Amino acid sequence: MSHAPFIWASYAIGAVVLLWCALAPLAKKRRAIRDIRKLNQLEEPSRDSNT
């Protein structure tokens, strides 16, 4: 029995899981920044009108 498919399958699973685990928070960060920008934009007109 060739061991190569088992070895490459292990490393492929490892790479996919670690990559997903590293990239997942970046999407959440983009969403959080977008939400904060929206809040800032909502506040900006009222700030300008106050000054």
Place this chain on the structure above:
Amino acid sequence: MNVNTAVQQKPRKNALVMFIHKMGSPAWFYGFAGKLIPWLWALFGALAVWGLYLGLFKAPPDYLQGESFRIMYLHVPAAWMSMLIYAAMAVMGFIALVWRIRIMEIMAMSSAPIGAAFTLIALASGSLWGRPTWGTYWVWDARLTSELVLLFLYLGVIGLHNAIDEPRKAARAACLLALVGLVNLPIIHYSVKWWNTLHQGSSISITGGSSIDPSMLWPLLIMAVATKFYYAANLLTRSRVKLLQQDLRKSWAREMIRENRA
């Protein structure tokens, strides 16, 4: 203690207290972690490439297992990390519960998905190693079963944390569950000694040396260090994001986005 010693020790203590105090400031933590993260990823990348090159292309095949032993360079560091991250999560959870430090709650909860990922890798790679070596993908052996329980514990912590709306209450409940699950770690570690398992015993011991040839051992140790940097980089990345999500309306976060410093 004479007066001179007391005078010498005071600034050192103050520096430590100052560091802990600074860690409590979300803005300072966000900036500090942001500076560290690229270096941690770079160290992980360099060590992983080096370790995998040595392990996959330079180390000789095992006299008994043949080429399949190369799965060890992923499986063993992942299994070590699955336990180490759980221990770290429980310690941070304990600190968070006792001293109510928010950043510790955030870091404990950010550890759970990373620990679950490493546990999944340890289980999957171990299963793929088991097929050519034992002739089966899975047996309900004490080591494998207790590692599977660890995955369920991680999923339980993540699930409990997501089930409660109020973030701090959610983190405290999940930290408590993490502490209860700590009992599983000695079971995993000693399972190969306490029970007659199919899983082999430890080949490496901190106190008792190693039964692995240095040409096979070094890539394993390099990979073990590389995964620590992965954890540190991912933990700080996730903690920063959680902090930002919780503090959407706080002035420090809004000021930072306004100035494009995120």
